[in-house]
Amino acid sequence: MKSPLRILLLEDDAHDAELVRELLEADHLACEVVRAQTRAEFLGALESGGIDLILADYQLPSFDGLSALKLALSERPDVPFIFVSGTLGEEVAIEALKIGATDYVLKTRLSRLVPSVQRALREARDRAERKNAEEALRRSEMYLAEAQRVSRTGSFGWNFSSGEIYWSEETYRIFECEPTIKPTVQLVIDRAHPDDRMHLRQIIDRAATERREFAAEHRLMMDNGSVKHVRIVAHPSTEGDPEGVVFVGAVIDITERKRAEEERERLLELEADLARMNRVSMMGELAASLAHEIKQPMAAAAINADACTRWLRSEPPGVAEAREAAAAVAAAVMRAAAIIDRVSSLYRRGAPERELVDVNEIIRGLTVLLGDRANRSSISIRAELTPGLPRTTADRVQLQQVLMNLMLNGIEAMQDTGGELTVASKRSEDGQLLISVSDLGHGISIDEAKRIFEAFFTTKPKGTGMGLSICRRIISSHGGSIWASPNTGRGATFQFTLPPT
Numbered sequence: 001m002k003s004p005l006r007i008l009l010l011e012d013d014a015h016d017a018e019l020v021r022e023l024l025e026a027d028h029l030a031c032e033v034v035r036a037q038t039r040a041e042f043l044g045a046l047e048s049g050g051i052d053l054i055l056a057d058y059q060l061p062s063f064d065g066l067s068a069l070k071l072a073l074s075e076r077p078d079v080p081f082i083f084v085s086g087t088l089g090e091e092v093a094i095e096a097l098k099i100g101a102t103d104y105v106l107k108t109r110l111s112r113l114v115p116s117v118q119r120a121l122r123e124a125r126d127r128a129e130r131k132n133a134e135e136a137l138r139r140s141e142m143y144l145a146e147a148q149r150v151s152r153t154g155s156f157g158w159n160f161s162s163g164e165i166y167w168s169e170e171t172y173r174i175f176e177c178e179p180t181i182k183p184t185v186q187l188v189i190d191r192a193h194p195d196d197r198m199h200l201r202q203i204i205d206r207a208a209t210e211r212r213e214f215a216a217e218h219r220l221m222m223d224n225g226s227v228k229h230v231r232i233v234a235h236p237s238t239e240g241d242p243e244g245v246v247f248v249g250a251v252i253d254i255t256e257r258k259r260a261e262e263e264r265e266r267l268l269e270l271e272a273d274l275a276r277m278n279r280v281s282m283m284g285e286l287a288a289s290l291a292h293e294i295k296q297p298m299a300a301a302a303i304n305a306d307a308c309t310r311w312l313r314s315e316p317p318g319v320a321e322a323r324e325a326a327a328a329v330a331a332a333v334m335r336a337a338a339i340i341d342r343v344s345s346l347y348r349r350g351a352p353e354r355e356l357v358d359v360n361e362i363i364r365g366l367t368v369l370l371g372d373r374a375n376r377s378s379i380s381i382r383a384e385l386t387p388g389l390p391r392t393t394a395d396r397v398q399l400q401q402v403l404m405n406l407m408l409n410g411i412e413a414m415q416d417t418g419g420e421l422t423v424a425s426k427r428s429e430d431g432q433l434l435i436s437v438s439d440l441g442h443g444i445s446i447d448e449a450k451r452i453f454e455a456f457f458t459t460k461p462k463g464t465g466m467g468l469s470i471c472r473r474i475i476s477s478h479g480g481s482i483w484a485s486p487n488t489g490r491g492a493t494f495q496f497t498l499p500p501t
């Protein structure tokens with residue numbers, strides 16, 4: 001059920017008031033009449049609100065209709081106001097309508113009251129609806145403009161029959177044009193980067209002839225010489241102009257995205273460079289170990305070769321001894337070759353290769369290779385390897401790189417003090433391969449522990465800060481994880497997991 005009409009009736013004559021009410025009710029207008037006789041009563045009723053309609057006499061003992069009208073217009077401009085009076089002269093009536101009264105009804109012709117009230121209410125309702133619609137439209141336009149701004153997406157319409165182009169505020173902003181300028185196809189092309197103009201022209205021409213949707217990315221050249229990247233998408237639409245085809249589309253400023261992409265690419269390249277450098281500096285370390293490792297079998301080979309020659313020269317030649325010495329030469333050379341083999345696997349470059357890898361074997365190899373480097377700093381390397389561990393599918397060279405980074409870090413942490421580096425392998429409780437590298441060095445603070453895996457984080461004067469970030473990348477690409485923790489005593493422990501095969 002509709003709630004009853006609330007009518008504010010300014011009327012001093014009780015009889016007339018009753019008459020008005022009866023008239024309205026006779027026409028089935030459910031209404032609730034609030035009667036006022038003075039200014040104070042009238043204002044009070046206005047202020048308490050909820051009034052749908054005002055009916056007012058023109059002359060009252062202590063108040064007058066025209067003042068009431070002005071008051072109503074300032075307080076409740078939307079509420080229809082109808083004069084109901086016996087004394088309203090034509091001039092006054094016209095004056096009242098001019099000021100803003102909705103209508104007037106003479107008490108001598110009260111039959112007009114109901115139609116007048118109904119018309120006033122209808123009009124008020126239409127006005128309210130229009131206002132709501134306008135408000136909704138205004139709001140949605142505001143949201144749209146705001147959304148366009150935050151997403152850096154402008155919109156446009158291009159009418160083929162009239163040639164007219166519409167730009168949204170954001171489109172103007174992207175093209176950096178004054179909103180008073182009329183957009184044209186030429187302007188769009190002039191704004192494009194000189195190198196992109198031809199291409200853009202082709203795209204626009206094709207769109208115009210084929211009237212098919214299109215998308216393009218090109219650069220804009222701004223007045224100050226700066227360059228923007230935009231993406232344009234549009235499709236033909238018959239909405240908004242039933243006569244002709246309108247291209248409706250969006251211009252998206254993708255400059256920042258492009259820049260971020262370029263930045264990321266540069267960082268990746270830099271990272272790759274540093275990873276290569278990291279490998280190269282590791283190779284330097286290895287070359288030193290290698291030289292040392294190989295010296296010993298080479299010396300043995302030389303001594304034995306010498307002995308062999310001497311046995312052969314002696315009279316009679318000591319053939320059996322010479323044979324033995326020659327065999328010793330061969331054995332020493334084989335040993336040297338084995339060492340070189342082990343190292344040369346580290347030099348291999350190229351695409352990562354996955355194969356079945358025994359982590360214990362890698363650890364053993366590195367223990368030997370870094371043994372000399374560790375010795376020079378009075379550091380011993382201990383391997384605590386669990387026998388019979390399952391193998392893992394991995395890139396051997398990359399795993400060597402991880403272990404070498406961790407072991408070299410451990411050695412560097414004990415550089416000045418000496419100590420012991422422990423490398424251990426086992427199976428974790430959840431079945432993963434778990435490898436740990438522990439040192440007795442200066443250790444890591446809680447604060448550092450959070451940041452050491454970040455690229456470029458280093459506390460060393462000649463550090464690159466890439467070692468651990470490379471380790472993390474390699475381990476996670478193998479489906480494992482890596483973490484660091486301070487030891488309860490001295491030093492730090494680095495651990496990583498790998499999935500078993």
Ligand SMILES: Nc1ncnc2c1ncn2[C@@H]1O[C@H](COP(=O)(O)OP(=O)(O)O)[C@@H](O)[C@H]1O
Pocket residue numbers: 405409410413439441442443444448452457458459460462463464465466467468469491492
């Ligand atoms: N075993 C360790 N003991 C103490 N600090 C370490 C250890 N390993 C790494 N760090 C810390 O982590 C930092 C980053 O290591 P890393 O990424 O290998 O780069 P870099 O060795 O070039 O500094 C080191 O500078 C050091 O501060």
Ligand SMILES: [Mg+2]
Pocket residue numbers: 405408409467468
């Ligand atoms: Mg390092």
